[in-house]
Amino acid sequence: xxxxxxxxxxxxxxxxxxxxxxxxxxxxxxxxxxxxxxxxxxxxxxxxxxxxxxxxxxxxxxxxxxxxxxxxxxxxxxxxxxxxxxxxxxxxxxxxxxxxxxxxxxxxxxxxxxxxxxxxxxxxxxxxxxxxxxxxxxxxxxxxxxxxxxxxxxxxxxxxxxxxxxx
Amino acid sequence: xxxxxxxxxxxxxxxxxxxxxxxxxxxxxxxxxxxxxxxxxxxxxxxxxxxxxxxxxxxxxxxxxxxxxxxxxxxxxxxxxxxxxxxxxxxxxxxxxxxxxxxxxxxxxxxxxxxxxxxxxxxxxxxxxxxxxxxxxxxxxxxxxxxxxxxxxxxxxxxxxxxxxxx
Amino acid sequence: xxxxxxxxxxxxxxxxxxxxxxxxxxxxxxxxxxxxxxxxxxxxxxxxxxxxxxxxxxxxxxxxxxxxxxxxxxxxxxxxxxxxxxxxxxxxxxxxxxxxxxxxxxxxxxxxxxxxxxxxxxxxxxxxxxxxxxxxxxxxxxxxxxxxxxxxxxxxxxxxxxxxxxx
Amino acid sequence: xxxxxxxxxxxxxxxxxxxxxxxxxxxxxxxxxxxxxxxxxxxxxxxxxxxxxxxxxxxxxxxxxxxxxxxxxxxxxxxxxxxxxxxxxxxxxxxxxxxxxxxxxxxxxxxxxxxxxxxxxxxxxxxxxxxxxxxxxxxxxxxxxxxxxxxxxxxxxxxxxxxxxxx
Numbered sequence: 071x072x073x074x075x076x077x078x079x080x081x082x083x084x085x086x087x088x089x090x091x092x093x094x095x096x097x098x099x100x101x102x103x104x105x106x107x108x109x110x111x112x113x114x115x116x117x118x119x120x121x122x123x124x125x126x127x128x129x130x131x132x133x134x135x136x137x138x139x140x141x142x143x144x145x146x147x148x149x150x151x152x153x154x155x156x157x158x159x160x161x162x163x164x165x166x167x168x169x170x171x172x173x174x175x176x177x178x179x180x181x182x183x184x185x186x187x188x189x190x191x192x193x194x195x196x197x198x199x200x201x202x203x204x205x206x207x208x209x210x211x212x213x214x215x216x217x218x219x220x221x222x223x224x225x226x227x228x229x230x231x232x233x234x235x236x237x
Numbered sequence: 238x239x240x241x242x243x244x245x246x247x248x249x250x251x252x253x254x255x256x257x258x259x260x261x262x263x264x265x266x267x268x269x270x271x272x273x274x275x276x277x278x279x280x281x282x283x284x285x286x287x288x289x290x291x292x293x294x295x296x297x298x299x300x301x302x303x304x305x306x307x308x309x310x311x312x313x314x315x316x317x318x319x320x321x322x323x324x325x326x327x328x329x330x331x332x333x334x335x336x337x338x339x340x341x342x343x344x345x346x347x348x349x350x351x352x353x354x355x356x357x358x359x360x361x362x363x364x365x366x367x368x369x370x371x372x373x374x375x376x377x378x379x380x381x382x383x384x385x386x387x388x389x390x391x392x393x394x395x396x397x398x399x400x401x402x403x404x
Numbered sequence: 405x406x407x408x409x410x411x412x413x414x415x416x417x418x419x420x421x422x423x424x425x426x427x428x429x430x431x432x433x434x435x436x437x438x439x440x441x442x443x444x445x446x447x448x449x450x451x452x453x454x455x456x457x458x459x460x461x462x463x464x465x466x467x468x469x470x471x472x473x474x475x476x477x478x479x480x481x482x483x484x485x486x487x488x489x490x491x492x493x494x495x496x497x498x499x500x501x502x503x504x505x506x507x508x509x510x511x512x513x514x515x516x517x518x519x520x521x522x523x524x525x526x527x528x529x530x531x532x533x534x535x536x537x538x539x540x541x542x543x544x545x546x547x548x549x550x551x552x553x554x555x556x557x558x559x560x561x562x563x564x565x566x567x568x569x570x571x
Numbered sequence: 572x573x574x575x576x577x578x579x580x581x582x583x584x585x586x587x588x589x590x591x592x593x594x595x596x597x598x599x600x601x602x603x604x605x606x607x608x609x610x611x612x613x614x615x616x617x618x619x620x621x622x623x624x625x626x627x628x629x630x631x632x633x634x635x636x637x638x639x640x641x642x643x644x645x646x647x648x649x650x651x652x653x654x655x656x657x658x659x660x661x662x663x664x665x666x667x668x669x670x671x672x673x674x675x676x677x678x679x680x681x682x683x684x685x686x687x688x689x690x691x692x693x694x695x696x697x698x699x700x701x702x703x704x705x706x707x708x709x710x711x712x713x714x715x716x717x718x719x720x721x722x723x724x725x726x727x728x729x730x731x732x733x734x735x736x737x738x
Contacts, residue, residue: 157491
């Protein structure tokens with residue numbers, strides 16, 4: 071039953087954003103779908119909405135983990151809507167459900183998701199996103215990428231490595 | 238885009254069970270899938286595993302909200318695995334994600350899910366499950382059904398009513 | 405440092421209730437405080453508010469695990485307010501934090517807390533509360549008590565047994 | 572009933588740390604207690620344990636929001652232990668319960684707590700902690716302090732401002 075479970079990549083980023091970030095998110099959703107990777111996100115608008123639109127238009131899968139209690143809050147490109155009623159604490163679930171995380175831009179909510187992914191050993195890729203530097207001057211191990219194309223390609227490689235014994 | 242979002246019915250019941258309950262769960266998953274309804278459950282074995290098997294064999298959709306941190310804990314018939322790391326507290330999310338809940342048998346975890354569904358106004362249907370009676374002798378409004386067929390038919394009717402304005 | 409950590413008993417019950425239940429809750433808070441037991445509850449009004457008032461008037465300790473995000477939502481007799489932003493899902497934390505649970509009356513939220521306590525092996529005592537009967541006709545192991553005095557006395561005995569090696 | 576509710580300051584930092592950070596944490600707990608401020612933390616060792624020790628030795632109040640299910644996991648200086656069973660997701664509750672947050676050193680879990688505090692408008696003070704810089708080169712608004720003394724003094728000022736109408 072190989073290929074049966076849908077592998078999920080987390081897309082994290084602000085719920086409101088300008089057209090540049092929206093374009094990046096749309097491309098990311100589209101490219102991930104073309105690689106047969108589903109996306110999991112917070113289910114709302116902005117980066118989340120654009121990524122879901124891109125994924126759906128490439129016949130991909132989209133899961134939205136919503137902060138509120140109503141599935142109707144999800145953007146129209148979410149196929150599986152999971153309302154949680156947990157508010158911003160649902161961020162932890164978005165991250166846990168992802169085999170890798172792609173951060174696009176981002177506010178403080180996105181930063182919390184990056185941090186949890188790092189805490190749990192989930193690889194983090196980013197375009198135009200946070201660079202956290204710790205108290206000893208060390209930057210956090212985020213894979214900064216120059217474009218969404220580079221990021222998706224790196225994510226695909228990382229997931230192949232994860233699933234290949236001895237890979 | 239009608240019919241785009243996958244409507245989810247929660248299947249709740251014990252993670253270990255005998256063959257009778259497993260058969261009921263398998264039938265429930267199968268019948269729901271035949272009505273184009275996805276299922277959301279706790280993602281483990283027992284009632285959850287049998288329901289997922291039934292759904293998949295009828296070409297349905299299965300979402301597992303897992304207590305642990307590893308998507309690999311899901312039963313093999315879960316297509317969308319959402320590990321939460323929340324332990325038994327993930328029960329609340331299973332319920333929140335469901336438009337209606339079907340309880341089959343059940344231990345205390347199932348009872349907690351029934352109670353949350355009632356608290357949130359999500360309709361609860363049950364076969365061979367709990368009957369909670371309150372301090373004034375009133376039973377909780379669980380729709381007890383004589384068979385899985387009766388239950389699924391009632392769930393389908395309930396969801397049509399929910400989605401029909403003035404219905 | 406014996407007696408340093410404050411042992412907590414969960415008081416669960418509706419956020420709105422009549423004077424009879426309020427009196428029971430007030431007595432429960434008071435009696436538990438007189439036995440040097442703190443209380444943990446959902447932090448709002450009704451049974452929760454009356455229990456906190458009773459505890460405080462007997463110089464006891466009160467912890468409120470709130471559904472919302474604002475400590476200011478707590479009733480005025482909560483000394484330690486823990487806003488969670490988790491909505492009704494905070495019920496699980498109220499129960500986890502308790503060495504034993506006392507249910508007074510109760511709606512569906514209370515039933516969910518009773519069920520989680522039973523799931524986790526936390527002893528449940530009740531006055532005028534739910535009697536859940538499972539699919540095989542077996543009632544859940546709730547210690548039904550004829551009065552708050554009887555219940556508190558049983559809780560004190562249960563906690564002594566828990567903390568006495570070989571007790 | 573002014574002064575009745577115990578105001579809580581969040582202390583966040585690693586669960587294992589060297590003696591330098593431990594000394595800072597001990598001082599922080601002690602100074603906060605001398606200002607009649609309780610502390611809320613993750614309840615384990617390292618920064619959390621040292622801060623609780625400092626607070627208790629100055630007759631302060633300590634609340635531990637634990638990742639696991641057992642109150643016995645708390646460090647011995649926690650007076651109110653709240654086991655949650657939520658794993659690292661309990662970080663969100665530590666932050667929510669705090670009127671201000673003090674970060675001392677810190678790994679990725681600490682970074683997630685800083686981010687959530689910023690997201691929720693809870694003021695963040697730090698000594699030797701993270702400096703996150705966003706995609707546009709702007710640092711996050713963390714109040715970096717040269718010492719614990721400076722930080723506690725700034726926290727006390729911030730809380731007075733919060734509670735003074737027109738302040």
